[in-house]
Amino acid sequence: MASKANSILSSFRRFLVPHRHQFYRMTSVASTTTPVSTVQEQAPPYREFYGRCEQVKTSPQKLNLVAKVIRRMKVVDALVQLEYSDKKVATFIKDTIKETQRNAIQIHKANPDNLYVSASYVGKGTYLKRIRYHGKGQSGKMYKYYSHYFLKLREGPPPVKKKKSKEAQGCYATRRLIQRGPITIPNCL
Template identity: 40%
Template sequence: MNIFRNLCASGFKTIQINSIHTSAPSLAWTKSTLPKNFLSHNKKVYPPQEIGEERRPAFVCHQITNIKYSPDKLWYIACLVRGMTADEAVKQLSFVNKKGAEYVKKAILEAQELAVSQHNVEFRSNLWIAESYSGLGNVIKGIRRHARGRLGEVRYKYSHYFVRLEEGKPPKDYYKLNPQTPQQQLDSWLENMRKRKVTNSL
């Protein structure tokens, strides 16, 4: 402290240093790091349909970015609502006692509003969840103090949630859109096995 007083007295200028809080989310990422490819499907323009062709259902893509929630935990909630109608998914999520369920419910309600207001969907209840998944967002690294002067690394994970609502009625079984008979499953497995090749072999 005496050295600092002597330096100030000898003519050195003092420099004021403002503290920076690195834990603030605004400093951790910028807008350029947010996902953009998923929402680009909303801007896709399709050619006019021919007479007698089956009507193409309307759809809307929506996302919520940088949720302070683990993407692994959010994945279970995203799987829960796949293949449900939008109204049924909102009802089911109201009884899920998880923090991530509130984010998923909010995303579905926002997607319904976008479908009606911007994508020419007549009835907001005539929508079902065609896609629902989570992704890893930004990861902020921190430190945790241990005994004897040692330090450990802590990772604060953020996640993104993506949902696509489609107009119409949902399928009876979402995970069996293309069912195969046991014989067809065996044939496809054998074909994949015969396509195997040992690297650097003849």
């Protein structure tokens, strides 16, 4: 009788499907329609906090120059970097980080020393067309650029950046030189 029950239970193994990091299993043959989830000991999930600054009066390229500097940095280090930056858009990013950090600490009770910038990216805003006046009664088009800034803070230690070995860096540089082609101009007479 026990072997028959084992064979029936083994036939249900094909229905075991992982879903959201939890595995479902059938408890008995009678309860085939209601799966019961088994609770597994897992690390607590990390929390993420989002912030954004929309319609910044600058081009996305200029904003991205500052945004990519602070990626994968601790929040304290990122604020120091932005404090001493010469770029005008650094103030927008600094205010966004401070506001997101304040919301994470006050509302969600996050540890301020345990936050790092998980994502820092830029989106294209509205482009306004304007007239640009030239000499002799001529005119042309001019664009007023706006952009959006998005930020994601994550709780936990920042990820460790993997360093390439000297050999890997050399191979990459050599491969790019080979793909670029010869520097000299071929003799075409």
